[in-house]
Amino acid sequence: MTLTNRYGRTMLRAGAAALGVTAAGLSLHAAIVSRLARLPNVPQDGGAARLLPNGWRVSPAGRQIDLPGDMPQTMLVSPDGKYLLVNTAGYHTHSVNVIDLATEKLAQSVEVGKDWYGMCLDSEGDDVFLSGGGKPDDGFLKDAAARKATPAQLAAMREPVMRLAFANGALAPKAGLSVAGLDESGRWISGLACGRDESIYVANLGGDMVYRVAGKPRAVAASAHVGRRPYAISLARDGATLAVSNWADGTVSLLDAGTLKQKALVTVGSHPNAVLWSKDGRLFVSCSGDNTVRVLRGGAVVETIKTSIDPSALVGSTPDALAQSPDGKRLYVANADNNNVAVIDTSSAKESRVTGFIPTGWYPSSLAISPDGKRLFVGVGKGLQFRANATHDTKVTSPESVQHYDYIGDCLSGAVSVVPVPSATQLAAYTKQVIANTPHPDTSAPDARAARVAKAGFAKIKHVVYIIRENRTYDEVFGDLPQGNGRADLCLFGRNITPNGHALAEQYTLLDNLYCNGEVSEDGHRWCDAAYATDYTERMWPNGYSGRGEPDDDDGLVDSPAGYLWDNCARHGVSYEAYGESSSFKSSPNTPPLFTGPKTLAGHSNFEYSQIPWFGGPRDLGRSDIFIRDLKAAESNGEWPQLMILGLPEDHTQGLEADAFTPTAHVAENDLALGKIVEAVSHSKFWSSTAIFVIEDDAQDGPDHVDAHRTVGLVISPYVRRGVDSTLYSTASFVHTMELMLKLPPMTQFDAGATPLYNSFSDQPILTAYEPRKAQVDLEARNPKSGDGATASAKLDLTAPDRADPTALNAILWHALRPGVPQPAPIRSASLVR
Incomplete structure (x- = not known):
């Protein structure tokens, strides 16, 4: 068959x-x-x-x-089958919730401040043990106290394992558990399991350790070092074996439940997370990667x-x-x-x-x-x-x-x-709906015009320049363009601040229905570079961005199992160079620079570009100068990479940090740097075979009247169609389009399923070069050294993108640029498909 x-x-x-x-x-x-x-x-x-x-x-x-x-x-379902316990550990309230299964209504919710994956009921069903995640910092505890947390609740938040009493469908706070010998500096408690002998098994993702806490009073009875980043743990039904999924290295540790001595280390799939023992002794392990x-x-x-x-x-x-x-x-x-x-x-x-x-x-x-x-x-x-x-x-x-x-x-x-568990007929209908919910752009032939573009337009592109900027929504920048779906009253960085962005949108095509796949930079850059963010990233960023902390990253957890665009290029003989994106070097006065980024970027990363700090130094014009210098050298020797990925981050801004460049100066510098890059490429010998893609890594920092994922994007090439393209595109659409041009296969279901930008391209080139617009504001303008804005900004971490509280930073930007005007809020939406 x-x-x-x-x-x-x-x-x-x-x-x-x-x-x-x-x-x-x-x-x-x-x-x-x-x-x-x-x-x-x-x-x-x-x-x-x-x-x-x-x-x-x-x-x-x-x-x-x-x-x-x-x-x-x-x-967890309570032993009597009457209640469902649910713990939440995302951006909002971290809580344990009781759902009455007779009424199917939320009966109680107990806020715990911060928790994470692990939760188990003891053998008697009257104590709920809960993962405490990472060690709370002083700022988090201070905020919790300000929200009227009691001294007992604050003490519970400090414990690695929290505990709630559970009786008659009601939860009540109870003293937590300490774990002797646990390294508090890097702890991140993940999976928990409750044994029939009242043992509590505790996985510390941050230290690659598992502990057995037992006895009265409970104390550490055994401990074991397991694989990288233990996630879930589950006790076999006979109580003899403990299974531990090692999230980062694709293994499962099978331990003796009493001594925690290893019985076996089993290689499974990529990113093993949940583990479940069947009554017949089989162990099921879900592998998200x-x-x-x-x-x-x-x-x-x-x-x-x-x-x-x-x-x-x-x-x-x-x-x-x-x-x-x-x-x-x-x-x-x-x-x-x-x-x-x-x-x-x-x-x-x-x-x-x-x-x-x-x-x-x-x-x-x-x-x-x-x-x-x-x-x-x-x-x-x-x-x-x-x-x-x-x-x-x-x-x-x-x-x-x-x-x-x-x-x-x-x-x-x-x-x-x-x-309700579906019958065979209902399951078949459900499955048909699941198939309908999944994008399938490759199952139907493109229309005649799109087919011509794919053949005559995309096929002519030999070089792709991919520029990734930081955190702006569509309305913040292009809301003042009347030809697009924008709202001018939400526009903070309009034509006077971003004359090049506006000119490029008008000279080429305006994308007014483009959305970021990611919510924040932590997952946004993964989506930009890999068309995927792992389960680790999606579960962790809400903790970090809500002030609850995150464990130290592990490449085995954050890296896409399918690799990144540069890996895709390396596998298929496509030349590439990174300017800043994912590039890092370690250097000292006595040793040459040592590349410390992804292996496939070694030898494909511009050292000088990577040394420019996020804020300060040469800024974005300095970055553009390095790229343009390399372009001119390529014109001399005829060798220019097929894919170039540039980080151009200055539109993030530093808010109103005292004596830093103003938000307007930051964004305007970023805009001029973009204009100069396009000018250089369009005047080069490579212009007739080049496409430039510009997108924000995410759109988290501002209002948009359609959806806060909607973002600023540009496509620039002789083959770009002039006008407005309102096709629904995403970050993955950009990745898919670049792959088609470079004859690369898709990496994930998301770039494979994303709509390519066929409607933004033509099969007839217009080779007119681009002439950059001069800055219309002072690029050297500085924030006041004092005042409300400086005071508010001083409380934020502005040393790099996305370390500052995004809500506070966005409010600062709004009031700096639109003084006296009430701040509209961003809108999130979902279209109904009839």
Whole structure:
């Protein structure tokens, strides 16, 4: 049997073993797609599908229960089956929530200040143990005290393991647990497990350690060093073996539950996270980095289950949570980035079968099932849709008071979907909806004009210049352009400050429906460079950006399993050079510079460019000078890289930090640097075969009347079509378009599924060179050394992008540039697909 997937690859059944999938499992995936293509569309419980800014749709099944926080981490059903416990650890309130399963309503929510993934119920069911995440800093505790946290609550937040009493469906604070010997400086408590002998097992992601805390009073009875960045832990049903998923190195540690001595270290897939023991002794491990669940028995992998709809799909499904029916016949797997739950028949210990998919809200992050197996509970990480965050008459009383302004993190929301376990017929209908919610631009032939562009336009591009800037929304910069969908009253950096940006948008094409895939710089740069952000990044950035801290990064956790654009180039013989982006060097007076960035960027990174500090030094004009100098040298020798990635970050600004350059000067310098780069390229010998792409890494720092993900982007080339292009594009659309031009394959499901910028290009070149516009403001203007703005800015960390509180920084910018005008709030939206 021959199958052709939506990426145009032909697959033979004989090749299934190479994918790690059983032949029966492979044919079942194909059978699902074939059968469902013939079914009528069935409206889902969640109503009309909602279009997300990234081009995917959500239509969550079941009944929805809103939570006070976002990113649910763990869900537990009480021993009597009456209650569901849910802890949240996202940007909003960190809390433990009690849902009454008889009424399916939120019965109680207890704020805990900060927590993380681990939660377990003791053997008696009357104590809830909770991960304390990282050590809270003094500033966090001070803020908690200001919010009226009691001394007991503050003390509990300091403990690595928090505890709540649980009786009659109600939670109450209780003294936490200390862990002797734990390195407090770098601790980050992740998974927890409760044993029948009242032992508590504690994983410290920050120190690669697992502890067994036991006895009365509880004390550390055993400890063990495990693999890199232990995440989830689970105790076998017979109580003999503890399984630990090592998130960063693709292994699972199997430990003796009493002594914590290692029984086996098993290599599984990329980014193993959730672990679950079946009643028959199998261990299921979800591997978010390769769309799989690995099945272990006897210390070895005996089966690999692909959880993506298409078994040959690229990286991007992100399985991150597991639940199994009480009878062991069904396994449920949350595919976070596909917004669905895979349903797997596990009734046979020899061969599991994927039977269908259930649609969910945005980024399902946890799962549980009722004791009778009739209801599935799905924790929704990012929400059911994005929302308008405030009215247009929101008042900001001072640069330091932005009480009613919602930052992009504030607009994330959490929920629990209660889904009756579907029949075969309903599951088939759900699966058809999941397929419909997934972008499929490659399944239908482009129209005639787009086909001409792809052949005659894209094929002429031999060089791509990719410029990544920092944090602006569309309305902040282009809101004053009447030909686009903008609002002039939200425009902070209009034509007088960004004359080159405006001229380029008008001389080439204005993109007024472009969205960032990421919310902040931490995930935004990953999306720009890799068309993907890992489960680690998506779960961690809300902690860091809400002031709760993050553990030290690990390349095994933050790097996309599919690699980055430069890796894609290296694999396919495309020349490349990085200017600042992901480039780092270590140097001293006595030694030559040592490159410390990604291996494939060694020898492909400009040292001088990387040495310019984020703020200060030569600034963005200094950066542009280095690039232009290299361009002129390439004109002499004829060798210019095919892909060049430039960080041009000065539009981030430093707020009103005393004596720093003003926000206007920062943005105007960034604009002039862009103009000079385009001028140099358009006057060069390479112009006729070059395309320049300009985008912000994220749009977190300002208002936009459509959605706070909507951003400023430009495409500049002789082959760019003049006018306005209102096609919905995303960061991944830019990546996909560049890949098509450079004849690179897609890296993930997101660039593969993103709409290319066909509508922005023509098959007829216009070779007119660009003449830059002069700055219309003082590029050397400095902030006052004192005043309200300087005082507010002094409280922020402005040493590099995104270290400052983004809400406060944006308020400072607004009041500096629009004095006396109430600050409108950004709007988050979701389009209804009828």
